[in-house]
Amino acid sequence: MTAINNGVEHYEDRIVAAFTFCSIAWAILGMAAGVYAAAELVWPQLNFGLPWLSFGRLRTGHTNLVLFGFGVSALIGTSFYSVQRTSHVRLLAPKLAWFVFYAWQLTIVLGAWSLLAGWNGGKEYAELEWPFDIAITVIWVAYAVVFFGTIARRKIAPIYISNWFYGALIIVVAMLHIVNNLALPATLGKSYSLLPGAQDAIVQWWYGHNAVGFLLTGGFLGMLYYFLPKQAEQPIWSYRLSIVAFWAFVYSYIWAGPHHLHYNAIPEWVQSLGVIMSLVLLAPSWATMINGVMTVSNAWRKLKTDPALKFIVLALAFYGLATFEGPMMAIRSVNVMSHFTEWTIGHVHSGALGWNALITFGTFYYLVPKLAGRPLHSTALANAHFWLALAGIMLYVLSMWAAGLSQSLLWLSLDDLGEVRYSFVEVMNAMAPYYLLRLVGGVLFLAGTVLMAENLRRTFAGARTLVVSAPAMVPAHAAALAPIGGTP
């Protein structure tokens, strides 16, 4: 396909479709791994004595597949879609963009294999060993070149808000990834952290918390700022609020990591700063949520007919919930109760399923019909998916909240003589019903995702990828937006 026909640039959309369908495939595989791991906690015999199927390795595979396969593929794909449309130009260097696609997918495949085979750096959410860390760095730089290069040659003077968030994702994740993975290799599949013990821990949770911050929050806010106004057919409620919220978000998120290490062997001032900045973080988080909800406020009626918008609005609600719960869990006296318990798992999944997955699903329900040039195959199936997903999340999150609270109350309980009242095994036995409920929740959520995959496959199958041209500026429109390089 030629880039320019009759002097008009066409958007590079095939790569968006490629990222979208890979993202969905990783979602199903990654969630299936999660469901299986959840089942192993109910029936440990399911480990079958096989190394690659054992809980520790499988759980690591699960988090890597959903974070970097499902999540990052969705982010790169949607950023390529929206950056072209908000810049009115084709992607810079489409071949480099395709390199990003193939190299990223290959990294996910080989990375997952390496984790199941036992290559593991040992740091949570950064388990991939050093050869992968180097590959990821190279791919990420290529992604940055394509993304910022496209913005640099845009035809509209202001850089749209969604691109700030995607931009922050690219820059900050690069910084976190490189610093946290500094290690000395011993063999091809084994390296040792540059920093030891307590220092390693502080750097790791600076990374870990901000991978959540800039990938799962910042990146997906980029998605929100483009796709929510599109779906609601409303402009962003307050441009000023989005400016303030953006910079407050970039500034304050980075400090909050040590709340993962409360009462651990790190300096108290580091923990205390982590508490304060976690509480501060509530402001930009909710500013963005309010901005989103107000943007939909003139389009509530669309919720009756548009399943895609339903997903995005529910995602906003879970975003508000998770970003309230997070700062509360960062308070040390609350953290005593939540740390090391299932509550953490519940919190992560209310964010990951409720916010990240739902907004991605909503975006895909909008995006795939656009890419296919025809309406969604089945609205009924999408509605069924919506309710399956919501029921799944509720079962998952509620059971883990209950489990976590029970755990900490039982663990911390002392008898009249000042000795611990319950043995560890007794507390573990009490978790069984919650683990079963969580498994059911996970199965429901996965079933919904499979419905979506089939619905979108049918929507896309046989359709020729629509060729969308960058719009030619009408003079009045162009003057208002003050195009760079004169009126086209």
Add this chain to the structure above:
Amino acid sequence: MHNAIERNTGLLIFGILVVASIGGLVQVLPATLDDSLGAPAPNVVPYAPLELIGRDIYIRESCSTCHSQQVRPLLAEVKRYGAYARAGEFAYDRPFLWGSKRTGPDLLRVGGKYTDAWHRVHLQDPRAVIPTSIMPAYPWLAARAANAGNDIQARLKTLRALGHPYADETIEAAPATLEGKTELDAVVAYLQSLGRFAVADVEEHAGH
């Protein structure tokens, strides 16, 4: 001012980089430069070769997904697990293995609490000793040689380059000390080594 930032790609990139770096520079960088956090407590020594292999297997199997190694200074926790954790104990922990979740119990002070024989049975068939255990069985550990990769010297040399004081003789003799040992032996040796620093540490503090 924002008018300029949102119209200039370079300025936007620069702005994000600066604003996102402040927290790291004020909070994380000082910690990485603070040697008192990374220095070993007086009695702390590096892992012996067999223990190191065991620790690396513990990482390979992602044991820290379910087992923390971090006793917090809370009464109930000290009662249950033993002396609370201190930074100086972890000076030879690369990476750190504090964990974020206790599906199983904390292991920071597990050394010496059970016999080697108990650990061997428990690792190969957890439900043989704890009927309701949900831990996976690790039958493959007993079937593999501890130094199967023949890379113990590379591991020790890498750690020495990072400051772990391994003597030349230790590195030279390491393959011989692993002769005939299995991965199961290595993991048991590692588990039994956990917590050995705490006792001396507490005694030392009591002496002051």
